[in-house]
Amino acid sequence: MERRRYYEGILRSTAKTFGFREVATPIFEETELFIMKSGPNILNEIYAFQDKGERNIALRPELTAPVVRMFVNSMSNEPRPLKLFYFGQCFRYERPQSGRYREFFQFGAELIGNANAETDAEAIALAAAMIKSLGLREYKVRIGHIGILRQMLANANVPPERLPEVLQKLDKKMYDDARDILGSIGVGDDAADEIFDITETVGGKEVLGKVSEDVGSYLRELVDILAAMGVVDVEIDLGVVRGLDYYTGMVFEAEAPSLGAEKQICGGGSYSLSELFGGEKVFSTGFAIGFDRILLAMEKEGQKFENTGVDAYVVPVSDDVRTDAARIVSMLRGSGISADIDIMRRKIGKTLNHASNVKAKYAVIVGKNELKENSVTVRDMSSGDQKMVRLDDLVSLFR
């Protein structure tokens, strides 16, 4: 938990640096909310049940829908854009495996207000900054656009109800299966090859020549803004499809190759959901980082987390100075200095040993000899150097 809280704190402060505000929503919602967003099939993949009042409720499987609902319910009159971030656990009824748990944590953000390259750039820049701030070395950010394929498939007369299965095959790069499906709809091999070629388009903005002018210039603008922000470790990958119905334009994801099958650590894109939940239609861009997964990736890279102990461990030399020691530890704590004191009534040697075990930075040794001079001995626990310090100077020394 100490490790997790430490990294949570880094993500929070990065989000705040970008001008985002933290929000939180309930752990469970009406099941209907998630059905409205993702369709009735998600019922198979979430924890959904009836409560004692026979309400249909579900443990949240993700946080975008709850946050948008919250926006509609109680934040719709806030100044736009709303830049919100969240951190919380989610639940999915799936078979656990490495990097995938039934209870997991997401750290995400939503920008509610407009659909444009600036909004998308802001989202991607924050996602990249957060991943970087954690110190993850090996990762890749890929930017795509769901509108391109939607347009091409519509032009090829693929009926909307067949879109999900086609997109799913394209996302998996299962072109033979996709060709079969497209063939059954009456899409010829040439048209299919053209579609496959688009999903294989990967690289810098120079690869955008083959896409339609509106999307091409949009993505060029996006990449230019990102570059101006110093976010250059991203690539265009029009194969990022994400199989998600509700995305409307730009989509992006980040992956950590070290994680194997469950390597995706971040996913997001632009969407419009608020009108589904009874609000006005507002375009948004959001993303979520898989917190457990990114921590796992950092672990695999050999990143070690060391928790630290208190600044001052107060060591009474003998039992008759314990009340003096209590006064001193209280003085330190009252001044905002983390301080601990022996409560096991150990002898000095054992107490120093314990102070060392709990990683205290300094020992404050309280003994009769020192107290006669209104002083204590301060010992640096890593070097072993120690010196007498007057009680009046103790707090400022630690500060």
Next chain:
RNA sequence: GCCGGGAUGGGGUAGCUUGGUUAUCCUAGGGGACUGUGGAUCCCUUGACUCGGGUUCAAAUCUCGGUCCCGGCCCCA
């Protein structure tokens, strides 16, 4: 939904195939050697067979069932 592996002191483990001793070793925790100075060493000590049924004179070990964990596939908002 499908498949594989596993569960032994706080942590890490041996033992299980071939049933039988005081359940092994490392580490950690408490105390001591050491009376006002930690990290070393030595000694003492605390502490475990996932649950339930069955077989047997005897089960950590064999068997059946449950629970939980880990991993792979599928799926992945």
